[in-house]
Amino acid sequence: MVLSKIPAHVAIIMDGNGRWAKKRGKPRIYGHQQGMESVRAVVETARKVGIKVLTLYAFSKENWARPLEEVKFLMGLLEHYLQKEVEELHQKDIQIRAIGEIERLPERIQVILHQAIKKTAANKGMILNLALSYSGRAEIARAARLIAEACKRGQLSPDQITEQTFARYLYTADIPDPDLLIRTSGEKRLSNFLLFQCAYTELYITPILWPDFREKEFMAALEDFSRRERRFGKTSEQIKGKA
Numbered sequence: 001m002v003l004s005k006i007p008a009h010v011a012i013i014m015d016g017n018g019r020w021a022k023k024r025g026k027p028r029i030y031g032h033q034q035g036m037e038s039v040r041a042v043v044e045t046a047r048k049v050g051i052k053v054l055t056l057y058a059f060s061k062e063n064w065a066r067p068l069e070e071v072k073f074l075m076g077l078l079e080h081y082l083q084k085e086v087e088e089l090h091q092k093d094i095q096i097r098a099i100g101e102i103e104r105l106p107e108r109i110q111v112i113l114h115q116a117i118k119k120t121a122a123n124k125g126m127i128l129n130l131a132l133s134y135s136g137r138a139e140i141a142r143a144a145r146l147i148a149e150a151c152k153r154g155q156l157s158p159d160q161i162t163e164q165t166f167a168r169y170l171y172t173a174d175i176p177d178p179d180l181l182i183r184t185s186g187e188k189r190l191s192n193f194l195l196f197q198c199a200y201t202e203l204y205i206t207p208i209l210w211p212d213f214r215e216k217e218f219m220a221a222l223e224d225f226s227r228r229e230r231r232f233g234k235t236s237e238q239i240k241g242k243a
């Protein structure tokens with residue numbers, strides 16, 4: 001399959017693990033386990049096609065309210081993934097990053113995560129950005145707080161606060177906005193994900209549940225994206241004229 005346009009940044013809301021398991025009469029955690037295989041497949045494909053940044057919504061701030069057993073299981077999966085796969089990700093020149101309230105994660109996961117980030121910091125092949133304990137609104141409030149502090153210290157003045165300045169105080173300061181946001185399981189919501197960054201992001205919603213979303217399904221999303229015309233508020237004629 002030849003893609004005429006490759007998105008630089010793809011963000012994914014990996015939804016439907018619980019429903020996938022329920023359909024098979026299994027506990028929800030079984031769905032998360034199979035969802036891990038989709039994470040592997042998607043990372044591999046993204047690297048192969050030349051995507052520069054892949055952001056995965058692995059755990060939202062709101063997910064802390066799930067049953068303790070499920071939260072523990074998800075943390076265990078994350079720990080396992082970081083311990084087992086970092087070497088391979090490193091070999092593939094993938095840089096690991098994390099966004100969200102990382103300080104809320106269990107201490108031992110924070111340690112492994114920081115080690116993985118440090119080890120892969122100089123890699124240039126692709127950024128794998130994990131959203132962990134992440135909330136878009138909390139990220140925006142945090143940026144406002146940091147900006148207020150900078151103003152108070154006299155390092156910034158209110159008239160310098162533009163959209164561009166604001167974006168520099170987000171977790172994603174040095175990465176481009178997502179070109180494509182994929183959500184599996186058919187729900188038509190942003191669920192507090194990258195609210196500032198997704199202003200002009202193309203949305204792709206598929207009914208496929210996350211554990212079934214593998215290379216073929218990812219390629220279909222990329223193919224769909226490559227057919228889109230992105231206008232950023234302009235007219236189609238303006239865009240074609242420019243092209």
Ligand code: FPP
Binds near residue numbers: 020039056059063185
């Ligand atoms: C949503 O499905 C999925 C999650 C809340 C967790 C996603 C985590 C993984 C796929 C594994 C860990 C990932 C990494 C990168 C280590 P759901 O439980 O909300 O499904 P439902 O809506 O059908 O209940």
